[in-house]
Amino acid sequence: MIERENKKNSRTVQKEARPKEILSAALNVFESNGFAGTRLEEVAKFAGISKGTIYLYFDNKDELFKACVRETVGKPIAKTLESAINFEGSTEKLLHELAEKIGDTFSDPEYRSIFFLIVSEGKRFPKLVKFYFDEVITPSVSRLSNIIQRGVDRGDIKSSISEEDALLLLSPVIFINVWNRLFGNEKKINLKDTLHSHIDIWLDGMRPENK
Numbered sequence: 001m002i003e004r005e006n007k008k009n010s011r012t013v014q015k016e017a018r019p020k021e022i023l024s025a026a027l028n029v030f031e032s033n034g035f036a037g038t039r040l041e042e043v044a045k046f047a048g049i050s051k052g053t054i055y056l057y058f059d060n061k062d063e064l065f066k067a068c069v070r071e072t073v074g075k076p077i078a079k080t081l082e083s084a085i086n087f088e089g090s091t092e093k094l095l096h097e098l099a100e101k102i103g104d105t106f107s108d109p110e111y112r113s114i115f116f117l118i119v120s121e122g123k124r125f126p127k128l129v130k131f132y133f134d135e136v137i138t139p140s141v142s143r144l145s146n147i148i149q150r151g152v153d154r155g156d157i158k159s160s161i162s163e164e165d166a167l168l169l170l171s172p173v174i175f176i177n178v179w180n181r182l183f184g185n186e187k188k189i190n191l192k193d194t195l196h197s198h199i200d201i202w203l204d205g206m207r208p209e210n211k
Contacts, residue, residue, distance in 0.1 A: 021049075022049070022064070025044075026065070034117060035121045069136065080101040081139075084143070084147050090156055091150065091157055095169070103192030103195055147166075157203070169199065172195055176189045
């Protein structure tokens with residue numbers, strides 16, 4: 001009875017781990033071959049499974065790619081920004097804590113693989129660009145806008161067009177990843193350090209006059 005239960009538990013663990021294995025393999029194949037050049041047969045071979053197993057979890061290549069975006073970028077960023085909901089300190093401290101976490105997420109090689117695939121093939125696959133914008137950019141800007149508005153309400157910063165300022169605060173992420181991709185061998189920029197400096201400059205211009 002115990003042996004049968006152990007086998008059952010082992011199968012459950014394997015079933016739960018399988019989608020992660022497929023996503024890891026997909027990221028590697030997408031990075032090597034691009035979206036257009038990726039075939040599910042290759043993903044299956046990289047993961048050491050049959051092509052049919054992929055279809056147990058993902059309907060097609062588009063859905064597999066979307067899952068990669070959600071797992072490598074969407075969920076980590078959402079978790080990071082949601083952690084700010086119960087934060088009780090100053091806006092300055094909160095933004096710098098977020099810079100640390102966002103810096104970690106957007107410096108991850110898996111994120112860079114997805115990001116540059118979007119950049120290089122986005123024109124050919126506008127639906128994927130829209131998905132990325134809706135899944136990552138829009139909620140990130142919305143949550144960061146709420147954080148900025150929190151700072152206005154607390155009196156930490158002066159009145160703000162929160163959505164535009166949110167875009168401004170996030171802009172170094174895109175610039176630095178593009179820079180490091182093109183010129184990293186000559187001069188690499190540290191994302192975290194730049195985010196912290198960018199926040200300080202922004203805060204200097206946004207502090208109320210009486211502070």
